[in-house]
Amino acid sequence: MSTFVGNIEGRLDEKGRIFVPATYRKILAEAESKRLVMRRDTDNECLMFYPEQVWNEKVETLRAALDEWDPEDQLILMQFMADAEYMEMDGQGRILLQKKNLETIGAQQDVLFVGMLNRFALWAPDTFAAKRLSQSELAARLRAKMKKSEK
Numbered sequence: 001m002s003t004f005v006g007n008i009e010g011r012l013d014e015k016g017r018i019f020v021p022a023t024y025r026k027i028l029a030e031a032e033s034k035r036l037v038m039r040r041d042t043d044n045e046c047l048m049f050y051p052e053q054v055w056n057e058k059v060e061t062l063r064a065a066l067d068e069w070d071p072e073d074q075l076i077l078m079q080f081m082a083d084a085e086y087m088e089m090d091g092q093g094r095i096l097l098q099k100k101n102l103e104t105i106g107a108q109q110d111v112l113f114v115g116m117l118n119r120f121a122l123w124a125p126d127t128f129a130a131k132r133l134s135q136s137e138l139a140a141r142l143r144a145k146m147k148k149s150e151k
Helices: 022-030 052-065 071-082 099-105 125-131 135-150
Strands: 007-011 017-019 035-040 047-051 084-088 094-096 110-115 120-123
Touching: 007 017, 035 052, 035 099, 047 052, 047 099, 052 071, 071 084, 084 094, 110 125, 120 125
Parallel strands: none
Antiparallel strands: 007 110, 017 094, 035 047, 035 084, 047 120, 110 120
16 A cells, blocks of 8 residues: 655535545555544544554554453543544545544644555644654654664
8 A cells, every 4th residue: 555645735614524635535545445434643633544444453453452351451442442433535535524523633624634654644734833843853853763673
């Protein structure tokens, strides 16, 4: 599967619909992914979108890490799954976002799609701009992570 890259501006219509960027729709079509799974991110004020098969792999990894008989693990799984929903693109390549999800990320009309390899995120542009690292900080963190992976 090709990867989701870049950041692409979008605009919500009055009903809360937005066009998934054409480059992302092409990747989804190549992967024969008809549905997306949307989930509020656990750490950031954004919405994450997974092609269905990527979502299923993530859920299977989570399920394998949890003990189904442990009440704390059950709560983790319930809360993780409760914050997710299936999304279907219409014939024009749009998805409909619920008002509560848009409010969660502080989105008004303008949004920003951000590619994340096998998934993509939807941000309010101002929120994403505030979270971005400076170029020097990004370079330092990348160097540190890459040095760890070389060991």
